[in-house]
Amino acid sequence: MTVLLDPRRLQSRRLSRLPDRAFVGGTGAVGAGIVALLVLILVLLATNSALTWQTFGLSFVTGTVWDPVAAVYGALPFIAGTIFSSAIAIVIAAPIGLLTAIFLAEYASRRIAVPLTFIIELLAAIPSVVIGLWGVFVLGPFLKVTVESFMVDAFGWIPIFRGPAFGIGLFAAGVILAIMILPTIVTISREILVAVPPAQREAMYGLGATRWEVISHVVVPIARSGIIGAIILGLGRALGETLAVTMVIGNGQDIPRSLFDQAQTLSSKIATSFNESEVGLQTSSLIALGLILLVITIVINVVARVFVGHATAAEAGLR
Amino acid sequence: MTTDEQRSVAPAQAPTAEAAAGGTGAASPKIEVRDLDVYYGAFRAVKGVTMAVRPRSVTAVIGPSGCGKSTFLRTLNRMHELAPKARVEGTVLLDGANVYDPAVDPVRLRRYVGMVFQRPNPFPTMSIYDNVVAGIRLAGRSSRSELDGIVERSLRRAALWNEVKDKLREPGTSLSGGQQQRLCIARAIAVDPEVVLMDEPASALDPVATLRIEELIAELRTNYTIVIVTHNMQQAGRVSDETAFFTMDEDRAGYLVEFGPTREIFTNPREQLTEDYVSGRFG
Numbered sequence: 205m206t207v208l209l210d211p212r213r214l215q216s217r218r219l220s221r222l223p224d225r226a227f228v229g230g231t232g233a234v235g236a237g238i239v240a241l242l243v244l245i246l247v248l249l250a251t252n253s254a255l256t257w258q259t260f261g262l263s264f265v266t267g268t269v270w271d272p273v274a275a276v277y278g279a280l281p282f283i284a285g286t287i288f289s290s291a292i293a294i295v296i297a298a299p300i301g302l303l304t305a306i307f308l309a310e311y312a313s314r315r316i317a318v319p320l321t322f323i324i325e326l327l328a329a330i331p332s333v334v335i336g337l338w339g340v341f342v343l344g345p346f347l348k349v350t351v352e353s354f355m356v357d358a359f360g361w362i363p364i365f366r367g368p369a370f371g372i373g374l375f376a377a378g379v380i381l382a383i384m385i386l387p388t389i390v391t392i393s394r395e396i397l398v399a400v401p402p403a404q405r406e407a408m409y410g411l412g413a414t415r416w417e418v419i420s421h422v423v424v425p426i427a428r429s430g431i432i433g434a435i436i437l438g439l440g441r442a443l444g445e446t447l448a449v450t451m452v453i454g455n456g457q458d459i460p461r462s463l464f465d466q467a468q469t470l471s472s473k474i475a476t477s478f479n480e481s482e483v484g485l486q487t488s489s490l491i492a493l494g495l496i497l498l499v500i501t502i503v504i505n506v507v508a509r510v511f512v513g514h515a516t517a518a519e520a521g522l523r
Numbered sequence: 524m525t526t527d528e529q530r531s532v533a534p535a536q537a538p539t540a541e542a543a544a545g546g547t548g549a550a551s552p553k554i555e556v557r558d559l560d561v562y563y564g565a566f567r568a569v570k571g572v573t574m575a576v577r578p579r580s581v582t583a584v585i586g587p588s589g590c591g592k593s594t595f596l597r598t599l600n601r602m603h604e605l606a607p608k609a610r611v612e613g614t615v616l617l618d619g620a621n622v623y624d625p626a627v628d629p630v631r632l633r634r635y636v637g638m639v640f641q642r643p644n645p646f647p648t649m650s651i652y653d654n655v656v657a658g659i660r661l662a663g664r665s666s667r668s669e670l671d672g673i674v675e676r677s678l679r680r681a682a683l684w685n686e687v688k689d690k691l692r693e694p695g696t697s698l699s700g701g702q703q704q705r706l707c708i709a710r711a712i713a714v715d716p717e718v719v720l721m722d723e724p725a726s727a728l729d730p731v732a733t734l735r736i737e738e739l740i741a742e743l744r745t746n747y748t749i750v751i752v753t754h755n756m757q758q759a760g761r762v763s764d765e766t767a768f769f770t771m772d773e774d775r776a777g778y779l780v781e782f783g784p785t786r787e788i789f790t791n792p793r794e795q796l797t798e799d800y801v802s803g804r805f806g
Contacts, residue, residue: 403644407707409605411658411714412634421657425648 246498253492255485264492270457270473272482277489279496284459285374285467286497289449290442292378292463293385298435300382301389305431308390309397310419321394328387336451339380344371344452347379352464366462374460374467377453381445385438392437392512396430397423433512440504444497446471470497551619553578553718553748554599559613561594561603568594570776572613574767576718581740581749583763583785585756587805590769591777592752596720599750600636601629617717634662637716641723643703645695645710652691654706658714673713680746681709682739701732708739712747719743721751725758737762756801760789768797 256264256277267278304324308317348371356367400423408418424431446469454466455476468476470493481487552575561569569591576582584592597603598611601622615622622632637658645654655674659665665673674691678684683705687698695706704724711719721740725733740762743749753759759766766788768780781788781797792798799805 401644403640403642404646406602406605406638406640407644407646407710408657410600410602410633410638410640411661411710412630412632413658413661414630417661421661422646422648426646428648 249491249495253488253495255488256492272486275485279493281459282468282470282473286443286469288374288460289377289381289469290439293381293442294439296382297386297389301386302393304390305393305397308394324387324390332447336448339452344376347371347376364463369464372452373454373464375463377449380448380452381442384445385442388438388441389434392434393431396427400426429511433508436504436508440501443501446475450475552576555616557614561598562610564608567776570778572779574782576750578748580764581744581762583759583766584752585759586769590771592769593722596722596752599720600633634714635716636718637711639707639711639721639724642727643700643707645703645706647696649695650692651687651695654695655709655713677709677713680712681705683709701728718748723752
């Protein structure tokens with residue numbers, strides 16, 4: 205004789221599900237709060253810079269003059285300073301970062317790779333102001349008498365290498381930024397390289413490949429989109445970095461014509477001008493600079509996430 | 524192409540060798556292993572293996588899990604060296620030349636002793652075509668028509684040509700698991716190796732795909748010397764000419780219990796251990 209299951213035993217018990225619901229609600233609220241915060245910041249920047257947008261419209265973005273006395277404001281020199289300094293940083297940091305990541309992931313023994321990775325991550329922990337001081341007193345003077353004076357002497361006839369070499373300026377800012385974003389590029393690229401499945405490497409070794417051939421034919425191509433994502437994340441950090449850049453970029457008010465010109469980025473302009481800025485059009489314009497910067501960094505980060513996301517999805521599909 | 528070098532390192536086997544097999548001592552062994560010990564650091568994973576692999580034959584290596592059969596297979600093309608602290612004592616002769624001679628470059632050795640792995644592992648960033656010629660491209664530049672010829676020949680030999688000839692530009696990973704494994708076999712034979720090592724090549728496949736791989740192994744036998752590791756005794760019985768039975772000793776080191784013609788290993792083994800294993804009493 206079979207004993208039938210009492211159907212009541214299958215019925216849901218509201219109380220036992222309560223913690224689940226509370227948890228979903230609670231975590232959901234916190235998550236929504238973070239999203240709301242970002243939206244709120246965007247809205248506040250937009251409303252507080254409304255005066256600027258009403259006054260100049262989109263010509264604020266293309267304007268090249270920033271003159272509080274004449275009450276004329278344009279953001280282009282600072283947009284250019286931001287983009288140029290970040291571009292210099294990427295040109296320096298991307299190849300060095302990628303090669304370092306390849307060394308750490310593929311060539312270094314554990315005894316070297318673990319402490320070296322740790323030290324590189326420590327680089328990211330150095331306070332920005334300390335790097336800035338080092339930039340002003342050590343790196344700037346050093347660049348002035350080495351790289352900069354050499355380039356000016358040898359290639360000064362090319363406009364972008366025109367002197368004089370101050371040591372302080374766009375190039376120094378780019379180098380400082382390169383140092384600051386290197387940890388991001390190295391650590392993320394290394395993790396993505398390490399995640400390439402051993403089966404893929406073995407397949408190439410089995411065909412009679414050297415270690416370098418395995419890296420260049422198999423590992424780097426599989427990791428490619430993730431590495432691009434790492435570089436773009438580094439770029440995102442370079443665009444927003446303020447203090448160290450402010451200290452070494454000089455205080456140029458024009459669009460830089462040469463690598464060694466003094467310049468200003470969006471963030472450094474805000475940092476140097478906000479304290480003595482008058483309420484009204486000037487403050488509104490500084491906030492508008494902040495809005496432009498935020499939009500640029502959001503776009504860059506979204507692009508980076510898409511790349512990194514594709515990379516991890518592709519690797520997950522392989523395992 | 525490196526055809527000339529290939530000859531000087533590993534002289535081509537006479538095609539009649541196989542026809543004459545069955546008689547005794549018909550051909551000198553393709554691979555000869557003598558007193559082979561394999562270590563991972565202080566741990567001895569395989570000990571005292573001595574056996575010979577006939578050219579153009581299929582040799583199966585069977586045994587319970589952990590008996591060192593995969594490790595043993597990997598010592599034949601020195602793939603085990605990719606594992607940290609792995610080392611070998613003893614000799615492995617390929618056509619009479621010791622592959623552990625200090626003058627031998629393991630990278631070059633693997634051109635002649637190719638490998639197919641347990642799970643299909645086509646390169647995900649490469650098309651079917653590029654997967655097949657990946658090894659050829661390592662050897663240097665080849666003309667387009669040469670590559671085309673190699674791709675068709677390799678895929679035909681791997682019994683995959685008819686299924687993929689119209690989509691050679693599609694990613695290798697777009698194929699089914701069984702097709703991917705045949706693609707990996709095509710990739711391994713595209714460089715025209717002397718020996719193909721197969722490490723449980725069908726264990727990740729369904730029965731139908733497994734059958735196709737087994738048929739393929741039987742065909743490849745006419746051109747290549749094949750050593751296959753399998754934990755599937757029926758498979759060893761179906762595909763191989765000779766079988767090596769490994770098991771684990773009390774010190775956890777794998778060793779060769781018995782080696783001989785497959786039929787004898789399965790019907791009339793000399794060792795009690797072999798008998799127990801093939802009759803399903805352990806393992």
